[in-house]
Amino acid sequence: MQRILEPEVMDTWEEAIEYDAMDFTQVNTAFAKEAIALGSKQASLVLDAGTGTGRIPVLICQMCPQWQIVAIDLAANMLQIAAQHIQQAHLAEKISHELVDAKNLPYEDGVFDMVISNSLVHHLPDPLPFFQELKRVTKPNSGILIRDLIRPVDEATMNALVESIGNEYDSHQKKLFHDSLHAALTIDEVNQLIASVDLAGVKIYQSSDRHWTIERSWIC
Numbered sequence: 001m002q003r004i005l006e007p008e009v010m011d012t013w014e015e016a017i018e019y020d021a022m023d024f025t026q027v028n029t030a031f032a033k034e035a036i037a038l039g040s041k042q043a044s045l046v047l048d049a050g051t052g053t054g055r056i057p058v059l060i061c062q063m064c065p066q067w068q069i070v071a072i073d074l075a076a077n078m079l080q081i082a083a084q085h086i087q088q089a090h091l092a093e094k095i096s097h098e099l100v101d102a103k104n105l106p107y108e109d110g111v112f113d114m115v116i117s118n119s120l121v122h123h124l125p126d127p128l129p130f131f132q133e134l135k136r137v138t139k140p141n142s143g144i145l146i147r148d149l150i151r152p153v154d155e156a157t158m159n160a161l162v163e164s165i166g167n168e169y170d171s172h173q174k175k176l177f178h179d180s181l182h183a184a185l186t187i188d189e190v191n192q193l194i195a196s197v198d199l200a201g202v203k204i205y206q207s208s209d210r211h212w213t214i215e216r217s218w219i220c
Helices: 013-021 025-038 055-063 076-088 128-137 155-164 171-183 187-197
Strands: 044-049 067-073 095-099 112-118 138-149 203-206 211-216
Touching (some): 055 095, 076 095, 112 128, 187 211
Parallel strands (some): 112 138
């Protein structure tokens, strides 16, 4: 099945509110715990690329207060809601939120101890610059946790996945999920990207019926 792109930035206030209202608590908590397990137990500077409304960095800093997180996104309205979550959690000193393009990072080489990203890659028309920038701004021993959707092999598989998300999601939310699956990468495409940037020591695998994961443990 061919990849069909969706908008790189969906940033009306209504879209941001609707996205934030969707309950991803379970998957976000699992992601946060995995990031902590892969990262350093010491004070660390972490980049969260495509933070959306900032739910994941809040969870991480609540569990791992020694980390500082730079949470970036291209959607200003998403970041506005992220700022509210950060303030409500009293984590403004731990998490900075910045309007930044993940494909063109304004940070120096080798500054981050870890990079995390959940559900960003399928939004990128060309994900290669993001992975090039990821490699540039992280230390050689940095932790990595990147997760996103897998593009199904055919329409029937995609439709079955959409129907499996349950009645708690309305028809519009199911359409958004359908479009995101269609815009996602295959495992083979992810492997090709990682090989092209020569990102060493990473593990690439299918982590659920709808997700791939790239991970690398922080090396002390």
